[in-house]
Amino acid sequence: MSQVRVIGIVGGGQLGRMLTLAAKQLGFHVVVMNPEGNSPAAQVGADEIVADWYDGKKLAQLADAADVITVEFEHLNADALAAVEATGKPVHPAPSTVRLIQDKYEQKVFLNQHKIAIAPFVKVESLPEARKALKKFKGKMLLKTRHGAYDGRGNALIRNTNDLKRAWVQFQGKALYAEGFVPFSKELAVMVARGTDGKIKTYPIVETIHKRNICVEVRAPAVISIAARKKAENLAKKVAKQLKGAGVFGIEMFLATDGKVLVNEIAPRVHNSGHYTTEATHTSQFEQHIRAITGLPLGDTSMRVPAAVMINILGERNGETVVTGLEAALQLPQVSVHLYGKAPTKIDRKMGHITATGKNVTEARKRATLARRRMGI
Amino acid sequence: MSQVRVIGIVGGGQLGRMLTLAAKQLGFHVVVMNPEGNSPAAQVGADEIVADWYDGKKLAQLADAADVITVEFEHLNADALAAVEATGKPVHPAPSTVRLIQDKYEQKVFLNQHKIAIAPFVKVESLPEARKALKKFKGKMLLKTRHGAYDGRGNALIRNTNDLKRAWVQFQGKALYAEGFVPFSKELAVMVARGTDGKIKTYPIVETIHKRNICVEVRAPAVISIAARKKAENLAKKVAKQLKGAGVFGIEMFLATDGKVLVNEIAPRVHNSGHYTTEATHTSQFEQHIRAITGLPLGDTSMRVPAAVMINILGERNGETVVTGLEAALQLPQVSVHLYGKAPTKIDRKMGHITATGKNVTEARKRATLARRRMGI
Numbered sequence: 001m002s003q004v005r006v007i008g009i010v011g012g013g014q015l016g017r018m019l020t021l022a023a024k025q026l027g028f029h030v031v032v033m034n035p036e037g038n039s040p041a042a043q044v045g046a047d048e049i050v051a052d053w054y055d056g057k058k059l060a061q062l063a064d065a066a067d068v069i070t071v072e073f074e075h076l077n078a079d080a081l082a083a084v085e086a087t088g089k090p091v092h093p094a095p096s097t098v099r100l101i102q103d104k105y106e107q108k109v110f111l112n113q114h115k116i117a118i119a120p121f122v123k124v125e126s127l128p129e130a131r132k133a134l135k136k137f138k139g140k141m142l143l144k145t146r147h148g149a150y151d152g153r154g155n156a157l158i159r160n161t162n163d164l165k166r167a168w169v170q171f172q173g174k175a176l177y178a179e180g181f182v183p184f185s186k187e188l189a190v191m192v193a194r195g196t197d198g199k200i201k202t203y204p205i206v207e208t209i210h211k212r213n214i215c216v217e218v219r220a221p222a223v224i225s226i227a228a229r230k231k232a233e234n235l236a237k238k239v240a241k242q243l244k245g246a247g248v249f250g251i252e253m254f255l256a257t258d259g260k261v262l263v264n265e266i267a268p269r270v271h272n273s274g275h276y277t278t279e280a281t282h283t284s285q286f287e288q289h290i291r292a293i294t295g296l297p298l299g300d301t302s303m304r305v306p307a308a309v310m311i312n313i314l315g316e317r318n319g320e321t322v323v324t325g326l327e328a329a330l331q332l333p334q335v336s337v338h339l340y341g342k343a344p345t346k347i348d349r350k351m352g353h354i355t356a357t358g359k360n361v362t363e364a365r366k367r368a369t370l371a372r373r374r375m376g377i
Numbered sequence: 378m379s380q381v382r383v384i385g386i387v388g389g390g391q392l393g394r395m396l397t398l399a400a401k402q403l404g405f406h407v408v409v410m411n412p413e414g415n416s417p418a419a420q421v422g423a424d425e426i427v428a429d430w431y432d433g434k435k436l437a438q439l440a441d442a443a444d445v446i447t448v449e450f451e452h453l454n455a456d457a458l459a460a461v462e463a464t465g466k467p468v469h470p471a472p473s474t475v476r477l478i479q480d481k482y483e484q485k486v487f488l489n490q491h492k493i494a495i496a497p498f499v500k501v502e503s504l505p506e507a508r509k510a511l512k513k514f515k516g517k518m519l520l521k522t523r524h525g526a527y528d529g530r531g532n533a534l535i536r537n538t539n540d541l542k543r544a545w546v547q548f549q550g551k552a553l554y555a556e557g558f559v560p561f562s563k564e565l566a567v568m569v570a571r572g573t574d575g576k577i578k579t580y581p582i583v584e585t586i587h588k589r590n591i592c593v594e595v596r597a598p599a600v601i602s603i604a605a606r607k608k609a610e611n612l613a614k615k616v617a618k619q620l621k622g623a624g625v626f627g628i629e630m631f632l633a634t635d636g637k638v639l640v641n642e643i644a645p646r647v648h649n650s651g652h653y654t655t656e657a658t659h660t661s662q663f664e665q666h667i668r669a670i671t672g673l674p675l676g677d678t679s680m681r682v683p684a685a686v687m688i689n690i691l692g693e694r695n696g697e698t699v700v701t702g703l704e705a706a707l708q709l710p711q712v713s714v715h716l717y718g719k720a721p722t723k724i725d726r727k728m729g730h731i732t733a734t735g736k737n738v739t740e741a742r743k744r745a746t747l748a749r750r751r752m753g754i
Contacts, residue, residue: 021398024421027700027716027729044401045422282711282734291707300710304682304734323404330668333677334659339404352404357659357681 004294005029008066010059010081012039012048014340014350015072015270018278020046022286028294033062040340056080063089070247070293074101074268075148092196092293093245093268101268105146105177114242116235117262119254120180127168130178134158137180143167146175155213157181182262184254188222188232189273192240193248193288196295200240201288203281203301205232208252208273214348217368218310219361220276221303224255231261239266248289250274272312272350277301279336279355280308305357309364311372313337313352315345321377328374334358335371351377381671382406385443387436387458389416389425391717391727392449392647395655397423399663405671410439417717433457440466447624447670451478451645452525469573469670470622470645478645482523482554491619493612494639496631497557504545507555511535514557520544523552532590534558559639561631565599565609566650569617570625570665573672577617578665580658580678582609585629585650591725594745595687596738597653598680601632608638616640625666627651649689649727654678656713656732657685682734686741688749690714690729692722698754705751711735712748728754 007023009016012034020030020041030046032039035053042048047065051058054077063069063084069091071081082095101107108121120137124130134141143164145154154174156167187210191203205224209217222229236251243249243266250271252264274285283291283299291298321343329337339352354371358364384400386393389411397407397418407423409416412430419425424442428435431454440446440461446468448458459472478484485498497514501507511518520541522531531551533544564587568580584599585592599606613628620626620643627648629641651662660668660676668675698720706714716729731748735741 021421024718025713025715026703027718043422044398045420287713296704297708299707299712304711326403327673330676331674334681335676336402336664338402341401341404 004067006031006066007290007294008033008062008069009041009046009072010053010062010069010076011072012041012046013072014040014342016041016046017044017340018284018286019070019072019270019289020044022284022290025287026290026296028290031062031065033058040342043341053077056083060084063087068092068293070289071098071269074098078102090293091245092247093243093249097243097245097268101266103146104144104265105175107266108177108179110242111239111263114238116238116242117260119182119262119264121177123177125176127164130164130168130176131161133178134161134164137178140181142179142181143171144177144179145171146177153213182254183257185257186222186224186255187264188224188253188255188261189218189271190232190236190251190253191248191271191274191277191285191288192236192251193285193292193298193301194240194243194246195292195298196246199298200237201298201301202233202236202240203274203277203285204303205229206273206276212348214312214314215272216312216314218273218276219365220280220308220310221361223361228255228259228261235261235263239263243268246292248274248285248292275338275353276308276310276355278338279357280305306359307361307364308355308357309361309368310353310355311368312350313339313354313372313375313377315347315349315351315377318346319344321345321351323375323377325375329354329371332356332367332371334364335367337371337375345377381444383408383443384667384671385410385439385446386418386423386449387430387439387446387453388449389418389423390449391417391719393418393423394421394717395652395661395663396447396449396647396666397421399661399667402664403667403673405667408439408442410435417719420718430454433460437461440464445469445670447666448475448646451475455479467670468622469624470620470626474620474622474645478643480523481521481642482552484643485554485556487619488616488640491615493615493619494637496559496639496641498554500554502553504541507541507545507553508538510555511538511541514555517558519556519558520548521554521556522548523554530590559631560634562634563599563601563632564641565601565630565632565638566595566648567609567613567628567630568625568648568651568654568662568665569613569628570662570669570675570678571617571620571623572669572675573623576675577614578675578678579610579613579617580651580654580662581680582606583650583653589725591689591691592649593689593691595650595653596742597657597685597687598738600738605632605636605638612638612640616643620645623669625651625662625669652715652730653685653687653732655715656734657682683736684738684741685732685734686738686745687730687732688745689727690716690731690749690752690754692724692726692728692754695723696721698722698728700752700754702752706731706748709733709744709748711741712744714748714752722754
């Protein structure tokens with residue numbers, strides 16, 4: 001069935017790089033489209049078309065060069081992606097899914113329509129509406145931009161009218177919505193894969209830790225009750241069934257203090273919270289995505305080690321990329337370091353990640369934390 | 378300590394490819410020298426110098442471009458490699474080790490000198506000497522070429538004077554030696570890593586299966602007695618201590634029917650019998666080699682799954698590379714398929730490999746065997 005030889009990826013960053021590696025292992029050729037040349041994906045042998053995310057012409061060129069198109073990033077030209085699909089070229093996930101996810105408000109409406117548990121939310125188009133929302137949400141809410149938000153950019157916690165005024169200036173000119181603040185004990189995530197045949201496989205539920213709104217750490221598996229795990233798994237499957245197109249999806253969730261599990265956000269692609277799968281599950285999220293979009297059967301998503309912890313290597317300064325402490329980090333057992341080949345380094349830029357495995361999350365965490373502490377970039 | 382940025386590899390085949398992937402993950406740049414362009418290593422982002430294995434000038438060019446030189450293949454210009462080392466550029470393993478291993482007879486002399494258990498052997502420079510050897514070895518011996526032999530090329534089993542005459546014609550003009558035939562119950566192999574600091578780590582002992590003198594299957598761990606395992610481990614460490622230079626070495630052994638373990642052959646590099654480590658041990662042989670030659674600490678060599686079986690995907694015909702049955706193979710759980718991007722396919726050419734993991738060797742073997750049977754190339 002799989003007649004795919006060339007895979008086209010919109011985006012050649014670290015996700016495109018790890019997708020390229022998985023694709024090459026299975027014998028596929030890869031072309032990426034990326035705003036800058038010598039992308040992390042090109043460095044591992046992907047052909048490269050240098051073009052802006054929204055360049056529809058270059059996207060059509062990418063489509064001409066490939067048998068199937070996928071994305072590593074959702075903030076792109078969804079119309080151009082839909083035009084590619086209209087020519088009969090397979091696009092995974094479906095452009096309609098990408099478009100839905102581009103607008104976080106529409107995403108919430110969609111989840112709500114499909115009776116998927118989420119935090120209460122409301123559209124806000126004026127400051128008075130925002131004030132009304134803050135009242136409705138009992139004085140604590142999140143104001144979020146509808147478009148272009150990722151890695152926590154475009155989120156503001158609002159606890160009073162001063163917060164609101166500040167955020168209103170910050171987000172000036174942007175379409176917004178507000179979300180009731182749900183007190184939560186943990187943030188969870190799960191990768192879900194869907195094949196072209198509609199079959200669904202879920203990865204283990206993991207716990208994610210965010211700092212400055214960026215995912216910094218992932219603990220696999222999440223140490224939560226069986227009941228919470230079941231809820232999270234069922235939610236993930238329910239979401240995956242509603243989305244169109246094949247591939248891997250990242251679903252971020254909250255474990256609320258009242259025990260409820262709510263979906264926060266969906267990523268229509270491989271995701272930072274799934275990096276641990278390279279070392280820790282029988283099929284990595286990257287190979288799984290390649291299998292899914294090329295019509296190959298989905299692989300085993302179970303863990304092959306008891307536990308794993310992933311910690312991002314975020315840039316610590318702005319300037320030339322200089323890695324320090326690799327030797328010290330690798331002195332620790334069961335520690336894998338992944339560097340993405342990005343230059344220059346920038347504060348909070350995702351430059352690499354560390355995955356440590358161990359007999360439990362505590363052991364893996366110790367190793368990963370210590371390894372990260374020993375490195376600089 | 379590690380000031381290496383660019384790694385030069387003599388050879389860009391599947392071993393060079395998997396070394397390149399490991400090097401890139403750790404942030405190194407790679408240049409390979411390979412007799413043909415678009416090598417498997419170049420396909421995953423290595424820069425490439427196209428040159429014959431014995432081209433000393435191009436080897437010097439490779440050395441100029443790199444901070445450390447290593448090899449994926451030992452049948453190369455050892456003098457040129459030594460000349461590179463003489464300029465002060467680190468070469469791993471040491472050119473003297475490569476030269477030693479190029480001559481299988483000298484290799485045996487060396488092992489014998491260091492009191493490492495091997496089969497009895499004798500140099501043969503004429504047909505009468507060969508007849509004498511056959512008598513000495515009680516009518517059953519192996520006649521082997523001293524140079525350029527790999528994947529079993531250059532070995533002949535001699536049981537009578539007719540066999541001898543045929544082999545003598547076949548090997549005409551080649552330097553030869555003879556080895557007494559030792560009845561064995563299993564063929565074993567072990568990968569050993571040695572750091573630039575002299576530290577040694579051994580991988581699990583595996584069982585290797587050969588057909589037509591080519592390694593076709595590797596079972597990890599080898600199902601052997603504790604006593605045999607200890608003997609094999611000790612032998613491997615003893616060998617590694619005697620070899621010069623850092624890196625990973627493959628040591629092939631026989632488990633004789635009398636319970637003795639004998640060293641058969643050494644590969645001064647990553648080896649087919651270590652491919653299973655990518656899925657099955659905490660540090661793959663490829664990452665380990667990169668760590669070793671760049672002065673990084675050696676990684677954990679223990680298994681992260683109970684068992685793994687690797688089966689080579691050897692070419693089944695001569696012609697255009699067309700992979701069939703990938704979909705059917707990937708329907709099996711815990712099966713990883715690695716394709717090397719080689720073209721054309723040739724009978725018995727190493728085109729890829731399959732590694733299956735499982736709760737024991739029997740389960741892993743079933744999966745790997747079935748997956749291999751479902752594929753064609």
